[in-house]
Amino acid sequence: MLNCKEVTEVCSAEMERPLRLGEQVSLRTHLMMCTGCSEYRRQLKTLRQVMQAYAEGKAIADDVAPGPGSA
């Protein structure tokens, strides 16, 4: 059985490579019982979307920049 710490590693690994069958089964089993890890996995996907938007220059959506600090 995987614990939460190991599951967070698998959740990251699945963004890099196809999981082995054993990993898939262990992951799915754990996620069924663990809301924390299910949420973690969802949030990693959100972060990837945010990162994509950031890379496309969408971070600067606001038209009014407060413009304090640097001149």
Next chain:
Amino acid sequence: MQNPPPDSAVPLSASMQGISAEALLSLRADMLRFAQLQLRNTEAAEDLVQESIEAALRKSSSFAGQSTLKTWVFAILRNRIIDHLRQASRTVTLSSLVDDGEDWEERLDALFNERGAWRDGPRPVAWPNPEESMQTRQFWAVFETCLDHLPPATGKVFMMREFLGFESDEICAQLGITTSNCHVILHRARLKLRGCMDTGWGRPEGSTC
């Protein structure tokens, strides 16, 4: 309405494209932050940003508006950063990758108890609507701060992967690290970034920073 002459750091031709000097300056500042985060080298970042803006303006006939300009210029900048990194890959030393220190790794370990289960505080709970938040400046300010706070070597690998879109194989080859090392670095970056976003944005009612 007359536009005053743009700041000297901005190509003059900008005003001819119907883009205000102010908008271009703000775009330039965003690009610079971007490039610096990736390159950690102010001079190289400024060069690449300037080149990208000029390249975009030279081929500006098909701009439909400022959002197109932004997207386009950032795409150009991203390609230039990728080229720059590929050319400079020889100069990246392995030691710069193992130098992030173990302190922060211990702090990541502390998210879990001795049985490897989430501790109560850091255990993830659902985030408020990310799509909506992504329309706010506040969200991006937190996000950029969190990216900035990744340890340098870890941040570099993470940005190569998620911002520049390198496959992990290519990152390994460029930086001379093993695939498993690369995956470990990416895992820690995600764990850390998630925690930072959680604190800074995901849990507004309990925000302490």
